[in-house]
Amino acid sequence: MTLPSLTLVAQAVLSGVFVGALYGLLGLGLSLSWGLLRQINLSHFALAFLGAYLTYQLASVGGIDPLLTLLVIAPCFFAIGAAIYWLLARFAVTPLNSLLVTFGLTVIVESLIQWLWTADFRKLESHYGNVTWRAGSLYLPLPELLTLGIAVALCTAAWAVLRYSDLGKALRAAAEDAPIAAAFGVNERALAMLLSGACAALAAAAGLGLALSHTLTPSQIYAWIGVVFAAVMIGGLGSALGPLVAGIVIGVSEAVTMALTAPSWAPLVSFSLLIIVLLVRPGKIAA
Amino acid sequence: MKRVVGALLAGAVALAAIPYLHVAAFYESFLYLVFLWVVLATSWNILSGYSGYVSFGHGAFFGVGVYTTAALAAKFDWPFLATLPVAALNAALLGVALGAIVFRVKQVRAELFALLTLAVTFIVATIILNTPIDGGPGLYLSAVPVPKLGPSAASSFFFLGLVAAAFAILVAYGIYVSKLGSGLFAIHDDEDAAEVLGVPTYRYKLIALAISCALAGVAGGIQALFVSYVTVAETFSITVPLTVVLMSVLGGTRHWAGPALGAAIITTLTYASTAGDYVLAGKASVGLILIVFVLFRPEGLLGGRARRHPPVAPARSQIEVSARAAAATAAWNAATSGSRIAPGDSSGSTLLAVRSLSKAFRGVQALDGVDLAVRRGEILGLLGPNGSGKSTFINVVSGHYRADGGSITFDGQSIAHLDAHRIARTGIARTYQIPRPFAHRSVLENAVLPAMFGAAALDRRSAKREALRWLEFTGLADRAEALPAALNLHQRKFLELARALASRPRLLLLDEVLSGLTSSEIDSAVQLIWRIREQGTTIVLVEHVMRVVVALADRIVVLDQGRVIAEGRPGEVMAHPAVIVAYLGSKGDAAG
Numbered sequence: 046m047t048l049p050s051l052t053l054v055a056q057a058v059l060s061g062v063f064v065g066a067l068y069g070l071l072g073l074g075l076s077l078s079w080g081l082l083r084q085i086n087l088s089h090f091a092l093a094f095l096g097a098y099l100t101y102q103l104a105s106v107g108g109i110d111p112l113l114t115l116l117v118i119a120p121c122f123f124a125i126g127a128a129i130y131w132l133l134a135r136f137a138v139t140p141l142n143s144l145l146v147t148f149g150l151t152v153i154v155e156s157l158i159q160w161l162w163t164a165d166f167r168k169l170e171s172h173y174g175n176v177t178w179r180a181g182s183l184y185l186p187l188p189e190l191l192t193l194g195i196a197v198a199l200c201t202a203a204w205a206v207l208r209y210s211d212l213g214k215a216l217r218a219a220a221e222d223a224p225i226a227a228a229f230g231v232n233e234r235a236l237a238m239l240l241s242g243a244c245a246a247l248a249a250a251a252g253l254g255l256a257l258s259h260t261l262t263p264s265q266i267y268a269w270i271g272v273v274f275a276a277v278m279i280g281g282l283g284s285a286l287g288p289l290v291a292g293i294v295i296g297v298s299e300a301v302t303m304a305l306t307a308p309s310w311a312p313l314v315s316f317s318l319l320i321i322v323l324l325v326r327p328g329k330i331a332a
Numbered sequence: 333m334k335r336v337v338g339a340l341l342a343g344a345v346a347l348a349a350i351p352y353l354h355v356a357a358f359y360e361s362f363l364y365l366v367f368l369w370v371v372l373a374t375s376w377n378i379l380s381g382y383s384g385y386v387s388f389g390h391g392a393f394f395g396v397g398v399y400t401t402a403a404l405a406a407k408f409d410w411p412f413l414a415t416l417p418v419a420a421l422n423a424a425l426l427g428v429a430l431g432a433i434v435f436r437v438k439q440v441r442a443e444l445f446a447l448l449t450l451a452v453t454f455i456v457a458t459i460i461l462n463t464p465i466d467g468g469p470g471l472y473l474s475a476v477p478v479p480k481l482g483p484s485a486a487s488s489f490f491f492l493g494l495v496a497a498a499f500a501i502l503v504a505y506g507i508y509v510s511k512l513g514s515g516l517f518a519i520h521d522d523e524d525a526a527e528v529l530g531v532p533t534y535r536y537k538l539i540a541l542a543i544s545c546a547l548a549g550v551a552g553g554i555q556a557l558f559v560s561y562v563t564v565a566e567t568f569s570i571t572v573p574l575t576v577v578l579m580s581v582l583g584g585t586r587h588w589a590g591p592a593l594g595a596a597i598i599t600t601l602t603y604a605s606t607a608g609d610y611v612l613a614g615k616a617s618v619g620l621i622l623i624v625f626v627l628f629r630p631e632g633l634l635g636g637r638a639r640r641h642p643p644v645a646p647a648r649s650q651i652e653v654s655a656r657a658a659a660a661t662a663a664w665n666a667a668t669s670g671s672r673i674a675p676g677d678s679s680g681s682t683l684l685a686v687r688s689l690s691k692a693f694r695g696v697q698a699l700d701g702v703d704l705a706v707r708r709g710e711i712l713g714l715l716g717p718n719g720s721g722k723s724t725f726i727n728v729v730s731g732h733y734r735a736d737g738g739s740i741t742f743d744g745q746s747i748a749h750l751d752a753h754r755i756a757r758t759g760i761a762r763t764y765q766i767p768r769p770f771a772h773r774s775v776l777e778n779a780v781l782p783a784m785f786g787a788a789a790l791d792r793r794s795a796k797r798e799a800l801r802w803l804e805f806t807g808l809a810d811r812a813e814a815l816p817a818a819l820n821l822h823q824r825k826f827l828e829l830a831r832a833l834a835s836r837p838r839l840l841l842l843d844e845v846l847s848g849l850t851s852s853e854i855d856s857a858v859q860l861i862w863r864i865r866e867q868g869t870t871i872v873l874v875e876h877v878m879r880v881v882v883a884l885a886d887r888i889v890v891l892d893q894g895r896v897i898a899e900g901r902p903g904e905v906m907a908h909p910a911v912i913v914a915y916l917g918s919k920g921d922a923a924g
Binding site: 085132136138140141142144145146148149150151152153155156157159160267270271274275278307309310311312313316317319320323324 | 386433434437440442443444446447448450451452454455457458459461462468569570574577578581612613615616618619620621622623626627628630
């Protein structure tokens, strides 16, 4: 076996960072709703794809700048997210059953996407798509850079809000012990709807990232679930920065694995990492 | 029970006539698919429905079966039928290897177990894809001869599926009515409590997983030949794990026939929709059905049956009740006369000896070199302020936690290293401060379980008699068919007692049985504890209600910060300076 060149490895690391950022961005909303609301929202992936298709539609047919489509999509998704929380809370659904309900939702959204846009591949053509910068011998495509920027900005913002604002403190208190938090004047239900809405809006942002740099087809919804769940669980439930860091670690290890062996070995990395974390440090996740 | 088995076999034989009725091959293939999903959903339910360990890894076990048969038949020219046992074995081996690791980690339950098994699916798929087992292009089985089992090739698959489905349902039913099934359902409701009552939880989960995997492996082997071209992407897709969950939830995971019913309905629905022009609408409606069912009927179509209770016998007259209670007491006297010891005999020999027992939690020394002895036939009161280590003591002796150091000897046998269910079988039973009944089992079933799994180790019929006896003893006989949720706190505390007693323990550890009760309820509980001891059961009583402990206990041990600070007769101990300091603070504190 010949050793690949340093440039190749460096480019692999870079592309791992890019795809890892998308893992983190997809995982952010999932992690927050799982960790703080005890709802495992599988439909997060379906919403992200719905967002990606809407971005594609508005940008390629409506001629709107892809970044600006978020202004329309995110508020609509906020309402959807709040409604999902309301539904699950109304029936006091357990975390495991929330997985089943939102799977049903995922199948419905997938059918909807396939009905509206067919199962054909769709690729967003925008003026960002053709721009690639060079740093030395490395290529930096603009769409990936945009996704990385959005992921870092949103994860950091979510982290800061949770850590420093009164809103964030109330959210964490309600997650820890809802009745006690309520006794101290925290309006748990309103906060939870707000958070669930925000998570769905984050799915819209992840959808933008998907649309910018990936080809879309309805069945791809399921392709992301395994890896992103791995990133969320390795990063820690309810954590805002954890999924991003874990996502980038996974992305880079996958990319390096692909560069050194065959692309088809990549899934082994993330899932082995996940299993090791689950078995060695379950307390960190189960908390 | 014989009726159910007979009905199942009769149904299978009746179905076996179909290929000879000259129906279109189309119907045979459709029914084959129904059978396939019946096997997959039913096998999934044996672990996940019964024990509550929801697995998303069924695709991995199914896939191992697919590839075992495909590789052996296509590459090594094995006859197809000979590959099926190997397919079952390989799938079971994967399951046991996985379970042997995962079931040891207590926190990996519920959704974490589900996702971990899903991850295993992707790993197995990656390995098969990248090794010569598949290598990428997939395997063709078109040259593998289909065994001739009926008038046509389609009917061969029909029969293979029929036999596998009938077998899977019989296995599921057999487990459902067996001791294994009782144990698995107890694990579902409260695994820690089940283990403490004597259920070998680790072994049972492993057995259930192995059976579940083996059946999935057989289904995979048959399906490999049916599709005749297998690929990693198709085999290990997310379809299998999610569909079996969907089918089982629809039919009811707490009933042996639930998954089979769900499989028949869903397969028919999807088949009808893919055959027609409304593929997408069909798919979406499957999603909608899942949502509606989880929200409005989480117990599934057949769930109501598991919940419904036999009609409660008409209320007996008070005289009859007390006569029965008297008879029960007499029966108990007869049953336990062998170990009977005179009340208050505090000179009895040592039953439980604990030496320098220690247990720390993240630096907090909950037990710090505790030495104490419990004598045969006594009531030992264990007192101490909050956080003094009383509950930890019970948790360590009953095996819920393993001690960091020290020895525990029960009746001459060292038990410090034993699993909780083994300790239960040596004759130690405990109650929980906050009652932990099995929520989905009737009051009677709650008491039957420890009689089967505990020290008494009775068969189901005798266990039922034993359980009824203790329900009468605790005054719960009228509520035997109710669910624990229908009991008030007082009754649930008594159910804890009945459950512990039904295992016929020699040592009973009572963790604050009186807390939260009204004073008249406390009085009746005290009467009950007296009566338990009168029969010769040794009791360790952890309690906050001081007056009760002083009245009940022969001896008292006081713990503070994980150490024994005083020991002796109630009067002496309560006057002990160290005890007063522990409860009220030191004189210096008060003066200064």
